[in-house]
Amino acid sequence: MSDVIQIQLHAPYLIFLADVADHVYAKTGLGVAHWCPERCIGQLRLRGCAVDAGLPDMDVKTAAARGARSLILGVAPVGGGIQRTWVAALEEAARAGLDIVAGMHHRLASVPGLAEAAASGGARLVDVRVPPPNLPVGSGRKRTGMRLLTVGTDCAVGKKYSALAITRELQRRGVKATFRATGQTGIMIAGEGLPIDAVVCDFTAGAAEVLSPDNDADHWDVIEGQGSLFHPGYAAVTLGLLHGSQPDAIVVCHEAGRGTHAGCAHYPLPDLVECIDTHLAMGRRTNPELRCVGVCLNTRLVPAGERRAWRRSRSARR
Amino acid sequence: MSDVIQIQLHAPYLIFLADVADHVYAKTGLGVAHWCPERCIGQLRLRGCAVDAGLPDMDVKTAAARGARSLILGVAPVGGGIQRTWVAALEEAARAGLDIVAGMHHRLASVPGLAEAAASGGARLVDVRVPPPNLPVGSGRKRTGMRLLTVGTDCAVGKKYSALAITRELQRRGVKATFRATGQTGIMIAGEGLPIDAVVCDFTAGAAEVLSPDNDADHWDVIEGQGSLFHPGYAAVTLGLLHGSQPDAIVVCHEAGRGTHAGCAHYPLPDLVECIDTHLAMGRRTNPELRCVGVCLNTRLVPAGERRAWRRSRSARR
Numbered sequence A, B: 001m002s003d004v005i006q007i008q009l010h011a012p013y014l015i016f017l018a019d020v021a022d023h024v025y026a027k028t029g030l031g032v033a034h035w036c037p038e039r040c041i042g043q044l045r046l047r048g049c050a051v052d053a054g055l056p057d058m059d060v061k062t063a064a065a066r067g068a069r070s071l072i073l074g075v076a077p078v079g080g081g082i083q084r085t086w087v088a089a090l091e092e093a094a095r096a097g098l099d100i101v102a103g104m105h106h107r108l109a110s111v112p113g114l115a116e117a118a119a120s121g122g123a124r125l126v127d128v129r130v131p132p133p134n135l136p137v138g139s140g141r142k143r144t145g146m147r148l149l150t151v152g153t154d155c156a157v158g159k160k161y162s163a164l165a166i167t168r169e170l171q172r173r174g175v176k177a178t179f180r181a182t183g184q185t186g187i188m189i190a191g192e193g194l195p196i197d198a199v200v201c202d203f204t205a206g207a208a209e210v211l212s213p214d215n216d217a218d219h220w221d222v223i224e225g226q227g228s229l230f231h232p233g234y235a236a237v238t239l240g241l242l243h244g245s246q247p248d249a250i251v252v253c254h255e256a257g258r259g260t261h262a263g264c265a266h267y268p269l270p271d272l273v274e275c276i277d278t279h280l281a282m283g284r285r286t287n288p289e290l291r292c293v294g295v296c297l298n299t300r301l302v303p304a305g306e307r308r309a310w311r312r313s314r315s316a317r318r
Helices: A023-035 A060-065 A084-095 A114-121 A159-172 A184-190 A201-211 A235-245 A272-283 A304-315 B023-035 B060-065 B084-095 B114-121 B159-172 B184-190 B201-211 B235-245 B272-283 B304-315
Strands: A013-018 A040-045 A070-073 A099-102 A125-127 A146-152 A177-180 A220-223 A249-255 A264-268 A291-298 B013-018 B040-045 B070-073 B099-102 B125-127 B146-152 B177-180 B220-223 B249-255 B264-268 B291-298
Touching: A013 A023, A013 A084, A023 A040, A023 A070, A023 A184, A040 A060, A060 A084, A070 A084, A084 A099, A084 A114, A114 A125, A146 A159, A146 A235, A146 A272, A159 A177, A159 A184, A159 A220, A159 A249, A177 A184, A201 A220, A201 A235, A201 B201, A201 B235, A220 A235, A235 A272, A235 B201, A235 B235, A249 A272, A272 A291, A272 B272, A291 A304, B013 B023, B013 B084, B023 B040, B023 B070, B023 B184, B040 B060, B060 B084, B070 B084, B084 B099, B084 B114, B114 B125, B146 B159, B146 B235, B146 B272, B159 B177, B159 B184, B159 B220, B159 B249, B177 B184, B201 B220, B201 B235, B220 B235, B235 B272, B249 B272, B272 B291, B291 B304
Parallel strands: A013 A040, A013 A070, A070 A099, A099 A125, A146 A220, A146 A249, A177 A220, A249 A291, B013 B040, B013 B070, B070 B099, B099 B125, B146 B220, B146 B249, B177 B220, B249 B291
Antiparallel strands: none
16 A cells, blocks of 8 residues: 555656755755665756766657656755746657656646646656645554654754764665655655655654555664754654654654754754653553654754764763 | 634534434434524524424525524534435525535535535535645744643543533633633534644644744633543544644543443543543643642543442542
């Protein structure tokens, strides 16, 4: 059932970097190229593009001839939205049979002409922000296999990055592990997943259950966390994901030196110990065996010479 | 802003009881007639209807002549959905200019002919399960005025009933108080509100903020709770509502004698003390002054002769 219900993307990808001038606006495309180069056949850059994902430059015709199955919109300019200057390339790709995949607020079908191009090429328009229909309410039923969920003291502290890095290292050590994506970039990297924060709240835990179905007893699902239990706007998403994931293990992600919530400067971040304790207390409702197995620190704000001391001071806390 | 963004219904209502044969399928209509008789002008019953909300029987023509502004679908038969035998009455009401208001999974606009009838009468089709667009992400900003939220050990334990009863009693005592509706029946009773469990999870706390805006310092919003922090399927809704409501007070609702969660028989209900403590711990994130001011017990499952003893045993716990 879960295979049917998750969003499914077809590789190989042609990564569309459009005409953006700064890496900041191409985070999605760069992330996809970095984490799953084996799914990427090339990059398509328009005139003025100053970003390089390290993939072979390729036009639509060549990519299609080499078997590309999806064009991934890897850019998000200020104000969102699909620019007029991009439409010709998107239409060409759709007519050539490449699915067009985007994670923007703007729906792809609302771009004039694109739906017709997709129909003529037999391609799909896939908005990875749009959850599939018919998600169930969470049942709380215990599933087979093991699960690790990355959680955080705040949004945007490295929960996706940590989940991807943990998955890669588990696989390198020969442990059966699958990255489970809950956000748009994650879904593009994994090729499947569910945009958990776009699900109607009654079905958030149910969506998390669908995302990591029954599996082998020695298999780990490593689930990309969302939001923070402490964030005044996003905690609902986090709790639904925590309950539905039924993790055996959490890894708490934190940005060293960040003092208050993103977008809510009047809310101080929780202490790491408080953060761990709250997740364990709430998460044990659906998995009494839940443990915290680690902390991922993003130390970019800490001067290089102080990072080791910073880490040591935190690890001595318990 | 909040006035614009909440669902707004126009009274007086004509309550449509259709042809249902059992009170169980008319809970919505009976609840509306019970809690806001002053908003109800009459009831419309088709042949075969065996339910009586205690309102004057009235046909559409008479109701329209007396100023009715909305027809409220007060029934929910097994399998949901609007029956063919009802459509003529609904079309007549819409052509007469009455808004058609329903809380079914089926959208009103999907009933053949109804949209045209509404257009010709200048009436609206209002699905109270559909949240308004453009809800914000919760900001956590402290609002003026005071708030009470009903919470529960489970779903369907009396959170709406308790909020309505508390509001009525506060008003009787001369305290400024407003019932704030978060579910379909509550919205029909209040004439406004937001269907909180139908909101996309990223905006659940934000919707709760919109629902109870800044108010007089001595005014109480009494907010209808949803779900339960302990329910494996619905806790996300509850946490978003708790964070966004920023309650000063909670009242915990419980059905005496119920042992496991509705629909999740493998999950025992929390202890009342655990339930209170968890709500306080989580709710104090957005309002550090949060207190539990009472417990509402639904004792229908307890034999009449044992209720007093049951209540006494619980109130002695702390």
